[in-house]
Amino acid sequence: MPETAELAERFEATLAADQRIEPRDWMPEGYRTTLIRQIAQHAHSEVIGMQPEGNWISRAPSLKRKAILVAKVQDEAGHGLYLYSAAETLGVSRAELTDLLHDGQQKYSSIFNYPTLTWADVGAIGWLVDGAAITNQIPLCRCSYGPYARAMVRVCKEESFHQRQGYEILYTLSHGSSRQKAMAQDALDRWYWPSLMMFGPPDAESTHSARSMAWRIKRLSNDELRQRFVDMIVPQAEALGLTLPDPQLTWNAERGHYDHGPIDWEEFTRVLRGHGPCNAARMEHKRRAHAEGAWVRDAAVAYAAKRSVEAVSVA
């Protein structure tokens, strides 16, 4: 067995060469736990995110939109599955991670603690929330941990569909009747700021960032990602004919970027700590579905056990 020092050197060399760490490779414990926390949180976000959008499936205003929305929410379930599988390569099970979520020891993206009040919210989530997710995830396709990077490549392809579909919903509304346009503007007013918060606290206050950057899990800082996102959505909002609810949003020719107004970090912290409008409802929904499904999962296990006993006795 090579010495730990030698293994650590090899690990650092792999990172320095910008190559991937694979499940069989040695890795520092901190790297492993950081990845588990991040991938699990990402997986939980995909799964909890099914709720706010699922909220509109039964009421979608056309059969075509209903079909697109069902397919989208189904994709999110699929993203959850790929991500739990990526986490499992680090030696934890999906069941353990689910328990940690249900016990409140692991989190999901705070954005899903806001309610979807109108149909336009489905458009705003697709455009802004999936858009922010893509901005976050494109650099993760080059993350140093192979299984996570590969999961992100698949996820990003589907997220860009989601963003386009969300944009199209808003475009249809903003080019529709005055009531439809007002519905779209109202949704944008409510989702703009929370979507900027999705990139996390400013760099100066971000606790895990530096280490994640050194490990090449994270490639760009929170503020850099947020800037990319703002730069992307400003021209898109113009094309929609909608107004971003940020009076200080201006083009800064010197920086070559848009400057945005101050983010209400106090609200971010309150939602993160569990006091957002839907934190309790989201967790209650998730725990109830899990508890109500227990007899079904038990039956599947019992049935499989009976089959394997039969297989053994036949052999």
Added chain:
Amino acid sequence: MSAVATYTLRLGDDALVAAQRLAGWISRAPELEEDLALANIALDLLGQARSLLTYAGSFDGRSEDDLAYLRDEREFCNVQFVELPNGDFGMTIARMLFFSAYQYLLYDRLSGSADPTLAAVAARAVKEVAYHRDHAVQWTLRLGDGTDESHVRMQAALEACWPYTAELFESDALTREVAAAGVGVDPGTFSPQWASFVDGILKEATLTVPVLPARVTGGRRGIHTEHMGYLLAEMQYLRRSYPEDTEW
């Protein structure tokens, strides 16, 4: 409406209402794989509904959305079976087993219809429904022959659904007319195949085929259960709140 249009509308309404119910499971399934599977089945049913409603509406210039969103309860001609609330997972599986077995036999025959549109829709749908049926069969076996609790729940689910299944096979003047013209299928003609398929699966799952009388029916004539009004209220409310707006 012509006989073909009404017949198509019946099949479309069955698929639409079944899809609406099944989609209610998304984010509530016993495991993530089932959220995916049930969403997938709901999506297939919705696709069938869209093709069928589009075709039914083409006879008098209505769109799929006109038919889905702007008809009142008494104008829907789905069987009552598909509008019942989801109940627990066992109830949903029992319904999917009975319904997919029915749809499979129906679409298999309808794919030979003299009406090229119906034949094409059915030929595509039968492949989808083969998967739905397999999914329901697998779960019927697991739940029937799983734990004591799952066995009891599954048997109760079968019994709750059973009285509504008779309506699937009702023949009337319309089904006889479209069957005689070679464009539709009279469902009474394949009920023995359905019964023997269901019997076989339930026996394998250690479950008992219910012996219960059929309930008084009427879905095909727009007589529904009290659940139907709420289903439509939810499905249609947005569209009807914006009567001027047709683009979404």
